[in-house]
Amino acid sequence: MVKYRAAAGFLAGAVVALGAGWVAFPRVLYRRAAQPLQFSHRLHTGERVGLACEECHALAADGRFSGIPRIEKCAACHAEPQGKTADEKRLVEEYVAKGLEIPWLVYSRQPENAYFSHAPHLKLAKLKCEQCHGPQGEGDSLRPFERNRISGYSRDIWGRSISRLRRARWEGMKMDDCSRCHARSGVHESCLTCHK
Amino acid sequence: MKTRVSRRDVLRFASGSAIGLALSPLPWKLTDDLAIWTQNWSWIPRPPRGELANRFTTCTLCPAGCAVRARCVGDTPVSLHGLPRDPLSGGTLCPLGSVGHHLAYHPARVAGAIRQLGRRGRSRAVPVQAEAAVAEVGKAIAAARARGDTVAVLDGRPGSAGSWALRRFASSLPGAVRVPAPGREGRWLEAVAAAAGDGSTAYGCDLERAGSVISFGALLSAGWGAPGRARALLARAGKGATLIEVDSRRSASATAARRLAIASDGEEALALGLAHVLLADGLVDPASLRQSRDVAAFSAVIRGFTPERVAERAGVEAGEIVALARTLAAHRPSLALGGEDPAAGPLAPGAAAAVFALDVLLGSVGGAGGLVPVRPVPPPEGGEDVTAPVELEEVADGSVGVLLIDASAGGVTLPWHWLERKLVGARAVVAAFSPYRAGLALRADLVFATPAYLEAYADAPTPAGEALASYAVAAPLLVPRAGAADPIVWLRRIAAAAGVATPSSLSSSEQVVRSRVDAIHRSGRGSVVDPADGSIRPIAAFASPEALLKALVAGGRWVDDAEPPRSAPACSLLGACGGRWRELAAGPAAPRADAAKFPLRLQLSGRRDAVASAATSPVTAKLYRESGLRSRPGTATVNPATARAAGLRPGQRVRVETGAGALGAPLACDAAVLPGVVEVAVGPDGVALGDRGAQPDATALDLAGTDGQGGWRSTPARLVEA
Numbered sequence: 001m002v003k004y005r006a007a008a009g010f011l012a013g014a015v016v017a018l019g020a021g022w023v024a025f026p027r028v029l030y031r032r033a034a035q036p037l038q039f040s041h042r043l044h045t046g047e048r049v050g051l052a053c054e055e056c057h058a059l060a061a062d063g064r065f066s067g068i069p070r071i072e073k074c075a076a077c078h079a080e081p082q083g084k085t086a087d088e089k090r091l092v093e094e095y096v097a098k099g100l101e102i103p104w105l106v107y108s109r110q111p112e113n114a115y116f117s118h119a120p121h122l123k124l125a126k127l128k129c130e131q132c133h134g135p136q137g138e139g140d141s142l143r144p145f146e147r148n149r150i151s152g153y154s155r156d157i158w159g160r161s162i163s164r165l166r167r168a169r170w171e172g173m174k175m176d177d178c179s180r181c182h183a184r185s186g187v188h189e190s191c192l193t194c195h196k
Numbered sequence: 197m198k199t200r201v202s203r204r205d206v207l208r209f210a211s212g213s214a215i216g217l218a219l220s221p222l223p224w225k226l227t228d229d230l231a232i233w234t235q236n237w238s239w240i241p242r243p244p245r246g247e248l249a250n251r252f253t254t255c256t257l258c259p260a261g262c263a264v265r266a267r268c269v270g271d272t273p274v275s276l277h278g279l280p281r282d283p284l285s286g287g288t289l290c291p292l293g294s295v296g297h298h299l300a301y302h303p304a305r306v307a308g309a310i311r312q313l314g315r316r317g318r319s320r321a322v323p324v325q326a327e328a329a330v331a332e333v334g335k336a337i338a339a340a341r342a343r344g345d346t347v348a349v350l351d352g353r354p355g356s357a358g359s360w361a362l363r364r365f366a367s368s369l370p371g372a373v374r375v376p377a378p379g380r381e382g383r384w385l386e387a388v389a390a391a392a393g394d395g396s397t398a399y400g401c402d403l404e405r406a407g408s409v410i411s412f413g414a415l416l417s418a419g420w421g422a423p424g425r426a427r428a429l430l431a432r433a434g435k436g437a438t439l440i441e442v443d444s445r446r447s448a449s450a451t452a453a454r455r456l457a458i459a460s461d462g463e464e465a466l467a468l469g470l471a472h473v474l475l476a477d478g479l480v481d482p483a484s485l486r487q488s489r490d491v492a493a494f495s496a497v498i499r500g501f502t503p504e505r506v507a508e509r510a511g512v513e514a515g516e517i518v519a520l521a522r523t524l525a526a527h528r529p530s531l532a533l534g535g536e537d538p539a540a541g542p543l544a545p546g547a548a549a550a551v552f553a554l555d556v557l558l559g560s561v562g563g564a565g566g567l568v569p570v571r572p573v574p575p576p577e578g579g580e581d582v583t584a585p586v587e588l589e590e591v592a593d594g595s596v597g598v599l600l601i602d603a604s605a606g607g608v609t610l611p612w613h614w615l616e617r618k619l620v621g622a623r624a625v626v627a628a629f630s631p632y633r634a635g636l637a638l639r640a641d642l643v644f645a646t647p648a649y650l651e652a653y654a655d656a657p658t659p660a661g662e663a664l665a666s667y668a669v670a671a672p673l674l675v676p677r678a679g680a681a682d683p684i685v686w687l688r689r690i691a692a693a694a695g696v697a698t699p700s701s702l703s704s705s706e707q708v709v710r711s712r713v714d715a716i717h718r719s720g721r722g723s724v725v726d727p728a729d730g731s732i733r734p735i736a737a738f739a740s741p742e743a744l745l746k747a748l749v750a751g752g753r754w755v756d757d758a759e760p761p762r763s764a765p766a767c768s769l770l771g772a773c774g775g776r777w778r779e780l781a782a783g784p785a786a787p788r789a790d791a792a793k794f795p796l797r798l799q800l801s802g803r804r805d806a807v808a809s810a811a812t813s814p815v816t817a818k819l820y821r822e823s824g825l826r827s828r829p830g831t832a833t834v835n836p837a838t839a840r841a842a843g844l845r846p847g848q849r850v851r852v853e854t855g856a857g858a859l860g861a862p863l864a865c866d867a868a869v870l871p872g873v874v875e876v877a878v879g880p881d882g883v884a885l886g887d888r889g890a891q892p893d894a895t896a897l898d899l900a901g902t903d904g905q906g907g908w909r910s911t912p913a914r915l916v917e918a
Contacts, residue, residue, distance in 0.1 A: 009205045013212025014219075021220020029225070112242050113235065115267075115274060150229035152236065163221045192275065192294050195815070 026162040030146040030155050036103050037095075038087045041137045053129050053137060065118035071101050105145035107156040108133060108173055114194050125185065134170040241301045244269045252279070252728050252751025254656045254668040255293045257606055257649055258538075258808035259353065259381050260422055261656025261668050262289055263727035263751060266297070273297040273650060273673050281730035283755065284659065284666060286424025291816050292805035298813035299648050300674050303886045304632040306645040308679035316626075316639040317612065317898075318891055326679070329627075329642050330686070334693020336598050336625035337369070341694075345597025345620055347372040351585070353605035354380055355657045357708035360575070361684035362602055363582040365691060368698050373586040378907075379541040379609045381420065382660030384413075384534035385567075387548045392561055393765035397569045400663040401533055403429050405565035408438035408527035410520070412463045412551050413543045413909070414535020414661075415441055417453040419804050421535075421661035438527055440520070442466060444511075444910070445540075445801050445875055446833075446868035456520070459511030460797040460873055460910040463543060466517065467532065467550035468777065469506030472498045473521035474557045481559025487766050488556055494769035500781025509784075511870070529565025530558045533661070539609060539802030539878040540909040541901070549773040556769055562762050569759050573657045573667045574719045576711035578699060589906065593617050596624060600690075603630040603637055604646035604683045605654065607810040609878065611901040611908055612639055613856050627690075629683035634883045635810025638891060644686045647676040649809075653706040665756035667716060669709055669748040684708075710741075713748060717741040722756040724748070788903075790855065794912035796838065798854055798874050800896055801827050806879035814886035820879050829879030830896070832861040832915065835871045839863065842915050849918035852876060854911050855902035859894045860918050874913055 044051050056069040075096045081088045095102050110116045121127045130137070146155035158164070159172035175194075182189045217223060246269045255262045255276075263282030266273040276296055280287030309329035312319035337347055347369060349362050354376040366374035388399045403409060403425050409416070416426035416439060426439075430453060433439050439453040444460045458466055474480050475495055485491050503514035510517070524530040534551035536542045543551070552561075560566025596618045601608065616639075619626070628640035631648040646652075649670075656668040682704050691698045716722070716735070723734045724747050735754070738744040748754065770777070788794075805812075806826060820826050827833070832852050834842075844850055846865045851858045852874055861876065869875050878897055882890025901908030 009208035010212035013209035014216035017213040017216025018220050021217055021222035025222045151232035
């Protein structure tokens with residue numbers, strides 16, 4: 001009896017800690033925030049609209065990436081509501097009509113001390129968007145943005161998996177992930193290549 | 197049944213929790229996030245985000261003048277890169293150059309003027325009104341002139357735009373002298389110019405056509421001169437070209453250069469030993485011998501420098517000296533190059549003369565692949581009528597009433613006691629022009645703020661050793677910090693306060709640059725290389741000086757046309773060293789009086805990136821303090837045998853003592869350091885790396901240069917337990 005009681009106390013502590021570490025901690029660590037509008041990538045890249053990624057996420061001739069599309073880009077098609085959803089109505093009334101930019105929360109925003117250039121990755125390495133950003137273009141809605149309460153980084157930088165185990169190949173944008181890909185591809189790198 | 201929770205239960209639960217937590221991601225992820233949190237304090241400067249654009253400019257942090265591509269967000273540079281098509285740098289950018297855009301934000305930046313109170317080097321700073329500081333220095337100059345004291349201006353970067361203004365200032369002020377920094381690169385070549393002919397012709401090194409190069413003290417592989425040329429030479433090594441670097445310090449690089457380790461201060465003996473073999477074996481160039489005025493006298497002196505006698509003094513086996521001389525004779529054109537070390541300073545005059553004599557015997561003076569005449573970059577308007585500089589050694593001790601230190605272009609490597617002994621004493625006033633409260637500026641009574649790198653116009657005239665004159669410009673990419681002014685502006689204000697009229701020409705660095713570009717355009721010489729695409733445009737293609745300036749501001753580099761070949765000039769092989777060499781040849785030198793007290797030799801080491809600027813980015817702390825890629829500043833490194841003989845262990849704290857003072861340092865052992873030598877790296881100190889409170893009591897430089905040999909490459913020293 002005494003032996004079982006000793007084991008039970010130990011196991012109870014371990015179970016509580018494991019639960020705290022694996023389940024509660026990730027929930028507490030990340031603050032979720034909804035995107036200002038819901039938006040379907042699938043609709044825009046599907047047969048009905050038929051846009052390619054780079055038609056909105058434009059690239060300059062030298063490969064420089066201009067990031068999230070500006071409101072003029074949306075206004076080209078959405079000067080009038082294209083549907084009857086509440087989000088479509090808000091898009092037109094609150095942003096397009098007023099000429100205001102949509103305050104998107106960027107999943108893959110790199111930290112201030114890192115400079116990432118799309119140009120060499122797209123032009124020289126010929127990477128596809130999905131290789132780093134995953135199947136963003138296939139979603140019918142935008143998932144909530146999750147901000148790390150301590151570091152302030154987006155959860156996408158660490159990756160969905162709190163343990164970083166069993167991740168999809170595209171998940172995670174930490175320095176280790178960049179370095180691993182560079183090493184795999186035989187790309188020489190130094191600190192000042194990315195850190196300025 | 198009642199269940200009571202005992203203390204043991206709590207401990208069991210805690211143990212389980214601890215193990216459970218360790219098996220969860222919580223501690224590891226928390227550590228990672230907290231580490232990131234500590235990197236994101238609110239006061240850390242944040243580079244702007246936005247559209248990127250490339251600007252082309254020139255690094256002026258050291259005399260090499262490497263071409264730079266600055267990646268800018270808006271007008272702010274966020275990263276700097278080398279340009280492979282630049283003929284001088286070949287794409288090289290050292291660690292300091294790579295973080296040059298951080299220097300404007302360095303914690304040791306000075307605003308306006310400051311007064312430093314307390315002991316020089318261990319002072320505290322208080323801000324003062326710029327006008328009051330200017331008036332104080334002006335009054336001190338007037339008083340020094342009235343007393344007959346010297347006003348000395350230490351020129352930290354001779355040849356640069358700022359230097360021309362210092363020349364005009366010194367020329368317009370009776371009793372003032374301009375003292376070029378004694379450790380400046382190219383000092384050996386100045387000695388060559390003085391020894392070969394009448395001194396009016398400057399010389400460079402034709403490395404590109406040299407079959408073999410032996411360098412004494414000028415570490416080409418570590419970037420002496422223009423780093424791209426050394427790289428090209430190293431690329432040719434093994435395909436017929438040979439580069440031998442003679443040095444008494446351990447090598448920090450693994451390159452194709454052959455490193456010949458010699459005894460401390462062994463350069464002079466080795467050069468003379470090589471000369472002996474060349475003469476004895478009939479390997480000298482007959483044409484050059486005919487040009488030499490004192491061959492017979494030199495041959496008589498050099499007889500005493502047999503390989504066997506030189507071997508002990510130089511620390512190289514006799515057979516190796518013979519083989520080396522024969523290699524140089526067999527792989528002509530051969531060039532013996534003397535040079536300056538960023539940390540250890542210039543070659544002693546005796547060694548410098550011996551290396552030049554070796555060049556004469558090898559037939560390398562004036563010919564292809566040797567020392568070739570170089571035309572100077574045309575001077576700015578009014579640049580010709582200035583008084584000659586005065587070497588620090590020629591300034592009388594205790595004679596300087598006012599010392600003005602121009603450290604605006606970078607760090608000035610010099611033992612402070614060399615300057616201090618020139619001062620008249622406590623009444624001397626020392627003022628420095630510097631962007632930072634660091635380096636020599638820490639010794640000044642008053643510091644006047646100057647713009648940091650990339651904040652003002654600067655130029656990069658021909659680096660030491662170039663075979664062709666060149667000129668590049670760095671236009672400002674950043675707005676200067678409030679209160680910072682061009683050193684020329686401070687000097688003019690000080691001169692006015694002293695009641696001295698200064699000429700209106702050369703009133704700012706920008707004006708000097710413009711004036712010099714005008715002169716280059718007028719000369720009609722040379723071409724402009726665009727490092728961005730490698731295209732070359734002759735000077736005639738530029739319709740006006742403004743068009744030329746525009747091209748240079750956009751990163752272009754002016755390179756002079758090649759000079760037609762000239763015959764070797766008449767010269768003296770013995771120079772001023774005949775007496776000294778006769779004494780050396782007569783037998784072993786008498787032991788130094790302090791040999792028992794100081795049985796070791798202190799040697800300083802430090803690459804250009806470590807000493808070229810008084811401040812560097814805190815980002816490079818890892819490189820200098822942790823990586824092992826650079827010698828760790830402030831550590832005394834000795835051969836294990838030296839440590840054993842002194843009864844010391846690695847890791848122990850020791851005191852390095854010389855005639856100039858003492859320095860506390862941890863001890864490290866490295867078999868690559870020669871026995872009997874204490875090597876201390878002169879590198880970025882705590883202040884340079886951003887720790888404002890880390891003013892050292894003494895630096896390794898302060899201990900060096902006590903033996904009166906005209907340099908600070910090797911200093912008698914001892915190690916004691918701290």
